[in-house]
Amino acid sequence: MLVSVFLALFLPCAGMSAVFVVYICLLWYAAGDHNSDMESGLQVKSTLEKGLSSSDLEKLPKVTGKELVINKECVVCLDDIEKDQLVRLVPCCNHGFHLECADSWLTKNSICPVCRAKLPPELFNPPQPPFEKV
Known part of the structure; x- marks a missing residue:
């Protein structure tokens, strides 16, 4: 009985924690300076044309x-x-x-x-x- 209560509480919490970690990683990646090359290319194009x-x-x-x-x-x-x-x-x-x-x-x-x-x-x-x- 104790094991089933533990699993009933632990598994949903572990799943939600994994989703939260993935969400934080995606936010970190999106907020990073990963698009600087693309932005500088657009600036060069706009000044040339x-x-x-x-x-x-x-x-x-x-x-x-x-x-x-x-x-x-x-x-x-x-x-x-x-x-x-x-x-x-x-x-x-x-x-x-x-x-x-x-x-x-x-x-x-x-x-x-x-x-x-x-x-x-x-x-x-x-x-x-x-x-x-x-």
Whole structure:
């Protein structure tokens, strides 16, 4: 009888203690500095992928909605692009967006909002031809 009372009290307490120890270990692991490498990688990415300046935006081609070939919907605002509206084209992929929507997006990001194609830096700073000695 004494053994059965002991087991009836000891086993649940031992089980709860094991659960508590596992919980404390998980809290310790989550609170630790285990994610520092991942956070620093995100910081590097965010500093590298800046948006475009207004002078860079002016170098991107503008067309009207009727000249668009690929898509007649602006994926930034999800509105249709009308025939007479100005559209800014992303040169590397030819995706077009309302002028205001594209400028708003591209001042924060230097990638296409549809396909995530990165705008090449050569587009804004064309390479200079080498000087020839005469």
